[in-house]
Amino acid sequence: xxxxxxxxxxxxxxxxxxxxxxxxxxxxxxxxxxxxxxxxxxxxxxxxxxxxxxxxxxxxxxxxxxxxxxxxxxxxxxxxxxxxxxxxxxxxxxxxxxxxxxxxxxxxxxxxxxxxxxxxxxxxxxxxxxxxxxxxxxxxxxxxxxxxxxxxxxxxxxxxxxxxxxxxxxxxxxxxxxxxxxxxxxxxxxxxxxxxxxxxxxxxxxxxxxxxxxxxxxxxxxxxxxxxxxxxxxxxxxxxxxxxxxxxxxxxxxxxxxxxxxxxxxxxxxxxxxxxxxxxxxxxxxxxxxxxxxxxxxxxxxxxxxxxxxxxxxxxxxxxxxxxxxxxxxxxxxxxxxxxxxxxxxxxxxxxxxxxxxxxxxxxxxxxxxxxxxxxxxxxxxxx
Numbered sequence: 001x002x003x004x005x006x007x008x009x010x011x012x013x014x015x016x017x018x019x020x021x022x023x024x025x026x027x028x029x030x031x032x033x034x035x036x037x038x039x040x041x042x043x044x045x046x047x048x049x050x051x052x053x054x055x056x057x058x059x060x061x062x063x064x065x066x067x068x069x070x071x072x073x074x075x076x077x078x079x080x081x082x083x084x085x086x087x088x089x090x091x092x093x094x095x096x097x098x099x100x101x102x103x104x105x106x107x108x109x110x111x112x113x114x115x116x117x118x119x120x121x122x123x124x125x126x127x128x129x130x131x132x133x134x135x136x137x138x139x140x141x142x143x144x145x146x147x148x149x150x151x152x153x154x155x156x157x158x159x160x161x162x163x164x165x166x167x168x169x170x171x172x173x174x175x176x177x178x179x180x181x182x183x184x185x186x187x188x189x190x191x192x193x194x195x196x197x198x199x200x201x202x203x204x205x206x207x208x209x210x211x212x213x214x215x216x217x218x219x220x221x222x223x224x225x226x227x228x229x230x231x232x233x234x235x236x237x238x239x240x241x242x243x244x245x246x247x248x249x250x251x252x253x254x255x256x257x258x259x260x261x262x263x264x265x266x267x268x269x270x271x272x273x274x275x276x277x278x279x280x281x282x283x284x285x286x287x288x289x290x291x292x293x294x295x296x297x298x299x300x301x302x303x304x305x306x307x308x309x310x311x312x313x314x315x316x317x318x319x320x321x322x323x324x325x326x327x328x329x330x331x332x333x334x335x336x337x338x339x340x341x342x343x344x345x346x347x348x349x350x351x352x353x354x355x356x357x358x359x360x361x362x363x364x365x366x367x368x369x370x371x372x373x374x375x376x377x378x379x380x381x382x383x384x
Contacts, residue, residue, distance in 0.1 A: 005151035009036035012349025012370035013157030019374030021120035032129035037110045039166040044106025051080040051360040053093045065354035075368040087112040132175045153377040160324035160350040161186040180341045182329040184353045188321035192233030194313040207288045213256035216240035217248035252308040276301045325355040336376030348373035
């Protein structure tokens with residue numbers, strides 16, 4: 001009998017496997033894809049943001065799930081950085097507080113981690129796709145045919161419902177619901193939004209919009225975003241995506257460092273008869289910002305500089321979202337992340353129902369919940 005089974009070889013699953021192996025527990029990690037950490041590697045394509053270097057109270061405030069707090073206290077920004085260094089990957093903190101490996105890429109960290117896990121006795125089985133329960137066992141489709149494993153403990157780390165081609169396909173949801181596990185519906189998070197542009201905006205596709213504040217409901221965030229043929233996306237949009245998803249309107253403050261009074265004063269000092277375009281340029285707006293003003297406030301461009309409304313047509317598809325909201329509900333698990341309906345089965349990572357912005361928060365929570373679930377599984381194996 002396998003002592004411990006981990007299903008899913010992303011950051012959360014690998015961290016759970018590491019905790020089990022460290023305690024001397026035999027661990028098998030089953031991964032449906034041909035190799036481990038595929039979404040992890042994708043996250044590192046433009047620089048692997050592992051965490052955010054800020055006080056824990058501020059860090060934890062970015063999550064919508066208070067129950068995560070003890071897990072983040074046990075494995076938060078400081079611990080993540082130390083863990084990376086322990087794998088021979090030094091890190092640095094950027095001007096925004098975001099923390100990256102010096103090499104920026106995810107692959108060196110993953111290779112070092114996989115080697116350490118293998119040295120600890122962790123067995124990896126790739127192309128093993130979980131296809132549901134078989135009595136008290138877990139049924140897999142494998143290159144050698146159907147296999148059923150009946151471990152002492154199992155950790156489910158199957159991700160959310162975005163980027164299905166990388167392995168997070170949410171196929172497990174019906175099987176869990178059949179076992180009376182509560183699973184909240186999936187929603188896209190940290191995603192772009194559709195905009196019906198006029199043909200005049202085509203020259204600006206792919207251009208960044210910088211130096212603005214985004215306003216969605218009661219939330220106001222400084223940031224930048226990118227105009228695409230389909231709409232808007234990027235860090236600034238992701239920061240307010242939850243409010244936009246829930247129905248808030250999006251407005252831009254194009255001159256966030258100036259009050260309305262200051263803007264009015266600057267306009268009053270300009271020469272009478274100047275065109276609106278010249279006035280916008282003199283205020284310091286770039287070509288992209290001016291194009292947005294003319295797109296959405298052509299008839300009164302100077303009246304909307306502090307609150308330019310951008311009509312959105314809804315979020316981009318769930319599978320294109322960077323992360324998701326929804327998943328296994330907190331009421332369905334114990335404080336140790338064990339499923340109440342399935343003793344001996346633990347869950348971690350993005351398949352749990354929590355939401356956070358980009359900026360290192362997603363990666364840290366996956367590691368923190370994987371570590372927590374792994375340690376809880378160890379206690380079960382040891383009969384503690």
